[in-house]
Amino acid sequence: MISTAYAMGATGGAGGQAGGIAGFLPIIILFAIFYFLLIRPQQKKAKEHKGMIANLKKGTRIVTSGGIYGTIVSIDDTTIGLEIAEKVKIKISRGNVAAQITDNDSAQKSDTKKK
Numbered sequence: 001m002i003s004t005a006y007a008m009g010a011t012g013g014a015g016g017q018a019g020g021i022a023g024f025l026p027i028i029i030l031f032a033i034f035y036f037l038l039i040r041p042q043q044k045k046a047k048e049h050k051g052m053i054a055n056l057k058k059g060t061r062i063v064t065s066g067g068i069y070g071t072i073v074s075i076d077d078t079t080i081g082l083e084i085a086e087k088v089k090i091k092i093s094r095g096n097v098a099a100q101i102t103d104n105d106s107a108q109k110s111d112t113k114k115k
Contacts, residue, residue: 053094056080061101064092069101 056062060072062082070090074081079091 052100053097056094056097056100063098063101065096065098068092 056072056075058072058075062072063069068084070082070084072080073083073089078094080094081089081091083089
């Protein structure tokens with residue numbers, strides 16, 4: 001029984017193994033697919049978000065990652081003072097800013113309310 005298992009495990013002298021890089025080729029292709037479909041777009045989006053946060057100014061209307069809409073009244077290296085209603089101000093971390101609200105976004109909201 002042992003000799004049979006040994007015989008089955010042994011490879012013949014001709015063509016038993018794939019050569020060097022050919023064995024790694026599927027793994028390399030899979031990594032390339034993951035890079036172009038998942039990793040690269042995520043890095044691009046993170047870079048755009050970082051640039052948007054760096055360019056915030058007083059008076060800019062934003063929405064936080066928690067869904068709070070407001071206007072920036074003070075800005076610091078790490079925090080942002082946000083006015084969410086008349087005389088109602090909160091402080092949030094700069095990283096919690098999800099997006100800037102442009103005039104086009106406001107116009108779209110008012111159009112949907114009219115319908």
